[in-house]
Amino acid sequence: MFNDFFNVVKLRFNGTADDEPAPLFKCPRCQNTSPLNRYEELHRVCPNCNYHGRLSATERIAITVDKDSFQELDADMISCDPINFPDYTEKQEELRESTGLKDAVITGTAYIRGIKTVIGVMDSRYMMASMGSVVGEKITRAFEYANENNLPVIMFTASGGARMQEGIVSLMQMAKTSGAIKLHNDAGGLYITVLTDPTTGGVTASFASLGDIIIAEPKILIGFAGRRVIESTMKQRLPEDFQLAEFMQEKGFVDMIVERKKLRSTLANLLSIHGYSEKEV
Amino acid sequence: MENNKTAWERLAIVHTKGRPTIRDYIPLIFTNFYEMHGDRHYGDDHAVMGGIARLNGTPVTVIAQVKGRNLNENKECNFAMPLPEGYRKALRLAKQAEKFHRPVICFIDTPGAHAGMEAEERGQGEAIAKNIAEFMTLRTPIISIVLGEAGSGGALALGVCDELAMLENAQYSVVSPRGFASILWKDASREQEACNIMQVTAEDMVRLGVAETIIEEPLGGAHNDLDKISENIKEYLSLKIQEKCQKDIDELLKERYTKFRKIGEFQE
Numbered sequence: 282m283f284n285d286f287f288n289v290v291k292l293r294f295n296g297t298a299d300d301e302p303a304p305l306f307k308c309p310r311c312q313n314t315s316p317l318n319r320y321e322e323l324h325r326v327c328p329n330c331n332y333h334g335r336l337s338a339t340e341r342i343a344i345t346v347d348k349d350s351f352q353e354l355d356a357d358m359i360s361c362d363p364i365n366f367p368d369y370t371e372k373q374e375e376l377r378e379s380t381g382l383k384d385a386v387i388t389g390t391a392y393i394r395g396i397k398t399v400i401g402v403m404d405s406r407y408m409m410a411s412m413g414s415v416v417g418e419k420i421t422r423a424f425e426y427a428n429e430n431n432l433p434v435i436m437f438t439a440s441g442g443a444r445m446q447e448g449i450v451s452l453m454q455m456a457k458t459s460g461a462i463k464l465h466n467d468a469g470g471l472y473i474t475v476l477t478d479p480t481t482g483g484v485t486a487s488f489a490s491l492g493d494i495i496i497a498e499p500k501i502l503i504g505f506a507g508r509r510v511i512e513s514t515m516k517q518r519l520p521e522d523f524q525l526a527e528f529m530q531e532k533g534f535v536d537m538i539v540e541r542k543k544l545r546s547t548l549a550n551l552l553s554i555h556g557y558s559e560k561e562v
Numbered sequence: 563m564e565n566n567k568t569a570w571e572r573l574a575i576v577h578t579k580g581r582p583t584i585r586d587y588i589p590l591i592f593t594n595f596y597e598m599h600g601d602r603h604y605g606d607d608h609a610v611m612g613g614i615a616r617l618n619g620t621p622v623t624v625i626a627q628v629k630g631r632n633l634n635e636n637k638e639c640n641f642a643m644p645l646p647e648g649y650r651k652a653l654r655l656a657k658q659a660e661k662f663h664r665p666v667i668c669f670i671d672t673p674g675a676h677a678g679m680e681a682e683e684r685g686q687g688e689a690i691a692k693n694i695a696e697f698m699t700l701r702t703p704i705i706s707i708v709l710g711e712a713g714s715g716g717a718l719a720l721g722v723c724d725e726l727a728m729l730e731n732a733q734y735s736v737v738s739p740r741g742f743a744s745i746l747w748k749d750a751s752r753e754q755e756a757c758n759i760m761q762v763t764a765e766d767m768v769r770l771g772v773a774e775t776i777i778e779e780p781l782g783g784a785h786n787d788l789d790k791i792s793e794n795i796k797e798y799l800s801l802k803i804q805e806k807c808q809k810d811i812d813e814l815l816k817e818r819y820t821k822f823r824k825i826g827e828f829q830e
Contacts, residue, residue: 361827363770364761414826421823443736445746448760449772452736453825455715456722459691460698460819467699485687486715491695505687506677515678524682532683
């Protein structure tokens, strides 16, 4: 959550320079504080309640793949403004500047314990990782690349859904990505989805739900329609755990819930079980 | 065709009481229509109907979202907002069409997929995703027509096709204009402004490569002459079904993939 950042900053500035207190992390879920470096060591997992904080795409890649093995695909692709939406171009320029990202997904090839795979990671700092032309095109190309080279694909999803500012063009990215996944699937390729916080809207209704194996991090949000939308339009009170990973697993839409510290080894084993093996780097 | 209307004015026509729905069109376009019910897993969703029929004698599968013509009908069909089992029924019938080499005709007419607890519990996202992926490689021709509103993934789940036609006043959008205003500006009352900037009209769809054809409506809208609009739809379908059925299926699938593959604007 964005709150992480503010909590950390606030606590830092509350300390005085003289006693140099260690920076603290206040968990947005359990409200307990712990040393920030401990939280970071655990790759942004709260040591008290196992809350899994959001990672940037670069951080996610760093803790998932073999050191220095990531090679980015389509690194320079940026979005245009297909429906001439007011301020969209400016907003993107600002975001590119502040996040260092070009858009909401990074794709590439990498090795996990020596096994080569195509990998895609969404980054919620960029317009809530909404799917517009660039996200759609990069994911589609990633699957096409995997298909041509007989590689598996691992997608870390996180998204608020379709990118409204690209109108109908963003909706069509659901068809484009799903089509490429279907061809990869029909050719026998393995596709593993790792759902991270939050995976919603048009991304849930396309590539996030099409994995051969669907993994989720604990307690993350997974859904098609948002909680607020459902509550306001349907006048329904929703249970506390509604749309959390555990709830969605109980309903039959998630294969396994895997803690962050076990993800890398789980992915390596799943690739290996499916016959993908170590190749010379 | 009437070229001087704003998107908002066209939306008003789509919302006019008496705008024909799929139940009006079926007897005027098809013969021997037999409706089929249920997804074989959970139940029968009334927001999606489907069945088999003949179009000029040729067997076809028809799948459609169902709007009501009055409040009671709308309660019955949930205002054309399908539940996951509606999409799964659609997929079942599409697969049946593939097996028996019948072309599929989809009629899209929905403000969006149902947003509710039961829809989430039964996998609304998964149901839509599955349809999109499976329709992409369905080995039989698919023609889709937007009759009124086509909103979000709930429309796209019947919208992966070889050709998409829009009725002249119909609209296709990433989310309803109201939802759009609410999400982007936190103010649903700006729906008119949203509607006019979102680029949702039939003409927009053709320009953006989403639709191929616009079917002309009678002056003032489809409700003014049901026979005429039905005739126009039938004429379009007769032409297209024949054209697509003559194509090599692998060629057709390649073209279907390319149709969607090329949508998007980016620089590198």
